Amino acid sequence: MRKMNIRDGYALQLAIQKGYRILIISGAVSTEVTQRLQGLGLTDIRMGIKNKAAELQEYCNSNQIQLSEVVCMGDDVPDIPMLQMAGVACCPSDAIPSIRFQAMYVSPQKGGEGCVRDVIEKVMKLRGDWSEDSEIVAR
Numbered sequence: 357m358r359k360m361n362i363r364d365g366y367a368l369q370l371a372i373q374k375g376y377r378i379l380i381i382s383g384a385v386s387t388e389v390t391q392r393l394q395g396l397g398l399t400d401i402r403m404g405i406k407n408k409a410a411e412l413q414e415y416c417n418s419n420q421i422q423l424s425e426v427v428c429m430g431d432d433v434p435d436i437p438m439l440q441m442a443g444v445a446c447c448p449s450d451a452i453p454s455i456r457f458q459a460m461y462v463s464p465q466k467g468g469e470g471c472v473r474d475v476i477e478k479v480m481k482l483r484g485d486w487s488e489d490s491e492i493v494a495r
Contacts, residue, residue: 360389360392360468361468361469361470361472361473363470363473364468364470364471364472364473364476365392365396366473367472367473367476367477367480368393368396368397368398368472368476369396369397370476370480370486371476371480372396372397372398373397374480374485376476376479376480376485377400377419377421378398378400379400379401379402379412379415380393380398380400380401380402381402381405381408381411381412381438382402382403382404382405383404383405383406383408383434384403384404385403385404386403389403390403400415402415406434408430408434408435408437408438409437409438409440409441411438412426412428412438412441412442413441422443423441423442423443424443425443426441426442426443426444427442427443427444427446427475427479428441428442428444428445428446429445429446429447429448429471429472429475430445430447430451430455431447431448431450431451431452431455431467432451432452432455433452433454435447435455436454436455436458439455439458439459440458444460444461445458445459445460445461446459446460446461446462446463446471446475447459447461447462447463447471448462448463448465448466448467448469448471449462449463449464449465449466449471450466450467451467461475461478463475
């Protein structure tokens, strides 16, 4: 069972509305998660992916994105190669120790408990794109 936080959803929607590209790569396959993400406006959702690093590389190549520009989050062994490729590697506080060791940023929040919001908010604030006055267009 996957857990999603409503605050993560707000941050994802705001980032998309501000023009950020968000790619979800998961080894799992979940119709419910896909529908929830699509409902938030995400279009780049890859489920059932065995080689996440290859998927990230292909996505970046086809969208003219430099890996150095990528902020990536992962929490377990299959995420390690992908995190090593990204410009900024992040993880939730409950990631396995080897992920936490290599991450440039470890969110104080656990997976499914606001870590996505934490990372998105920090990135957007650094770039001047986050505002407490931001309003999401209802989907």
